[in-house]
Amino acid sequence: MPNLGAPELIIIAVVLIALFGWKKLPDMARSLGRSARVFKSEVDELKKDGKPAPSDAARSTVPGDVVDGDAERRAAEARLADAERRAAEARAEADRLRAASTPTNPVAPTSPAGTSASSTDDLRRDTTF
Numbered sequence: 001m002p003n004l005g006a007p008e009l010i011i012i013a014v015v016l017i018a019l020f021g022w023k024k025l026p027d028m029a030r031s032l033g034r035s036a037r038v039f040k041s042e043v044d045e046l047k048k049d050g051k052p053a054p055s056d057a058a059r060s061t062v063p064g065d066v067v068d069g070d071a072e073r074r075a076a077e078a079r080l081a082d083a084e085r086r087a088a089e090a091r092a093e094a095d096r097l098r099a100a101s102t103p104t105n106p107v108a109p110t111s112p113a114g115t116s117a118s119s120t121d122d123l124r125r126d127t128t129f
Helices: 006-020 023-050 056-060 069-099 119-126
Strands: none
Touching: 006 023
16 A cells, blocks of 8 residues: 555545535544444453353343244144134034024015015124124
């Protein structure tokens, strides 16, 4: 790398002033100095410890707790199978109730006004889901 003399440094300073403006340069230098200090302190801390700092996950995990992904997957599958079984039972019960509420007489009864009304219409009106 060639040596940087006074003329080269003056040219670099003029280019920086032209690019960023006279007012922005002190703020940028201050920010760069803070960043360098923070970086240096973090490097020193890591050298003292000899190991990286624990992550958030490592701090929140209780020592001795082992998370078994397969066991959690099996438990979730069991809950899903139980929910599907209960849903099938509910559908079967609903079908049984519908079959029980249909009239055995193929002729629908007539209402007092002379219009025909079936029990399934009453069931649909009275039942809220």
